[in-house]
Amino acid sequence: MATGNVYVTVVDVGQGQCTFVEIYDDDGIDPKLIHTLLFDCGSDKRSDETYKNLDYIVTKVGMMDAPGFDCIFFSHSDKDHISLMRYVLDEIGKTVAKPFVKKVIYGGAWRKYTKGRSNILDYMVDDGFCSKKADVISIPSNSSNYDPPSKAYNGNLWESDDAEVVVYKIAANVLSNEPDWEDNAQVINVSAPEALNRVSLIAALYYAGKSVVICGDATNITMSAVIKRFGNSDNNKDSLFKNNIMTTLPHHGSRVTGFDVKAKQQVGLMALLIVQGFADLLRSQTITISAYSKHRHPSLYLMGTFLPVTKVPLLADPRLEQENTHRLTANIDYELKITYPVEKNIPREKKDETFETKTNTFSTFYNNGASTFAFELDHLFAQESKGVVMDAGAINKFACWGYLIPPAGDMSLSGYANLTIPLTSFTEAPVDLLTRKKNLAALLTVAAAQIPARIQRRKSTQQPLAQRISPLYPRLKQFH
Numbered sequence: 001m002a003t004g005n006v007y008v009t010v011v012d013v014g015q016g017q018c019t020f021v022e023i024y025d026d027d028g029i030d031p032k033l034i035h036t037l038l039f040d041c042g043s044d045k046r047s048d049e050t051y052k053n054l055d056y057i058v059t060k061v062g063m064m065d066a067p068g069f070d071c072i073f074f075s076h077s078d079k080d081h082i083s084l085m086r087y088v089l090d091e092i093g094k095t096v097a098k099p100f101v102k103k104v105i106y107g108g109a110w111r112k113y114t115k116g117r118s119n120i121l122d123y124m125v126d127d128g129f130c131s132k133k134a135d136v137i138s139i140p141s142n143s144s145n146y147d148p149p150s151k152a153y154n155g156n157l158w159e160s161d162d163a164e165v166v167v168y169k170i171a172a173n174v175l176s177n178e179p180d181w182e183d184n185a186q187v188i189n190v191s192a193p194e195a196l197n198r199v200s201l202i203a204a205l206y207y208a209g210k211s212v213v214i215c216g217d218a219t220n221i222t223m224s225a226v227i228k229r230f231g232n233s234d235n236n237k238d239s240l241f242k243n244n245i246m247t248t249l250p251h252h253g254s255r256v257t258g259f260d261v262k263a264k265q266q267v268g269l270m271a272l273l274i275v276q277g278f279a280d281l282l283r284s285q286t287i288t289i290s291a292y293s294k295h296r297h298p299s300l301y302l303m304g305t306f307l308p309v310t311k312v313p314l315l316a317d318p319r320l321e322q323e324n325t326h327r328l329t330a331n332i333d334y335e336l337k338i339t340y341p342v343e344k345n346i347p348r349e350k351k352d353e354t355f356e357t358k359t360n361t362f363s364t365f366y367n368n369g370a371s372t373f374a375f376e377l378d379h380l381f382a383q384e385s386k387g388v389v390m391d392a393g394a395i396n397k398f399a400c401w402g403y404l405i406p407p408a409g410d411m412s413l414s415g416y417a418n419l420t421i422p423l424t425s426f427t428e429a430p431v432d433l434l435t436r437k438k439n440l441a442a443l444l445t446v447a448a449a450q451i452p453a454r455i456q457r458r459k460s461t462q463q464p465l466a467q468r469i470s471p472l473y474p475r476l477k478q479f480h
Helices: 050-062 085-095 120-126 193-198 220-230 269-282 300-305 433-461 465-477
Strands: 003-010 016-025 033-043 071-074 104-106 136-138 166-171 202-207 210-214 244-248 287-289 326-330 353-357 361-363 371-374 400-405 412-416
Touching: 003 202, 003 244, 016 050, 033 050, 033 085, 050 085, 085 120, 104 120, 120 136, 166 220, 193 220, 220 269, 244 400, 269 300, 300 326, 326 361
Parallel strands: 033 071, 071 104, 104 136, 210 244, 244 287, 287 361, 353 371
Antiparallel strands: 003 016, 003 400, 016 033, 166 202, 202 210, 326 353, 400 412
16 A cells, blocks of 8 residues: 655654654555654653653554564664663563564664663664564665765665655765765774764655655764765755755754864854755755753754754744744853843853744753743844743643654644653644734724724714703703
């Protein structure tokens, strides 16, 4: 049966990354989950909602005719991308049966997936989740599915049975700023923190003319290599990324690796241009960020550089007083001089600052307790926060972001405080201010047209002045 709806969920796991893909058939009465994909599954600081969200994956996979994953993609070996995978596999086994894993594709070196005494790749093979070791596939060095001469992809990492859903390798195991893309046999033996992140798989999933891009912990060097491989945005904006609905912000929005600087070092112009160039290449309608309050992620400066191309708000949190906004939590970089209209510096009393924004950038770290200002990421000028609608209830601290991609038509987007079934969204479609303005103008026009008639009716029903005041004469005379 052909593919129907595809759901892509950016899952809150705290300080880590996890993106779950559900692919259903096109049965209009009782659609079945026929394929599942998982891009990373790890954390090194779990949120209050982490296990509720993982249990959603467990439940969904357990409902399949043959529970399991068609492909698990590990962008690289950091624990905040792999540490929760064992929990998910074991919980599915406890709930229904041992899940199958048809294929695992991983960036970096196998030995780097050993954490403590356990290696997740060994575990999946030795405990029979994968039928054989050959199902766990290493990505070659300096690797990409993109072919510059044809300006198209050549081969893929995975595709659905009907070839309607395809995952491509934008880049992986990038060993330098100037990688030899023809030499795919280099030993991937990196150990420096930046290099361990640089080798991350950047994957692109395509369906129904739309794409999502999942960046792992790609660094400034990775981004630079991709730009050189693909060329500038003018070469690709009308083909590969013409309808890119979502991109995960590289490395949780890390300022250090995103701009290739030390913690207190000023961002260089070239690094800034690389981030902008990478964002321009992908032309993403929305940005998502998997982050929490650790490692000073995400950087407000990086978010302001890596902007979504869609400027009209796509959703709103109706609990907020300011229309068409949602909340976003970030670290304000030391060099930013964001001011209120009265030129008062934004307070930096806390490590994380939450603000309200209309920008289509959505983080899994939603609210740190209080909103301090209202801000659009492409400005350096903030406004006072209007706060929360009275009696609206508590604002959730964390969020998952769900994208529905239908076989035809536009995608839809929802925010969830957690993935408890049945799912309950805390977001709504934004108020259409233009439509409301037009409707208000139409109402005023109708009202204006009715005023003369109402005045005429009132005149016709009123008594002459003499008749109206004549009953008052006897009462008025007593005052003379």
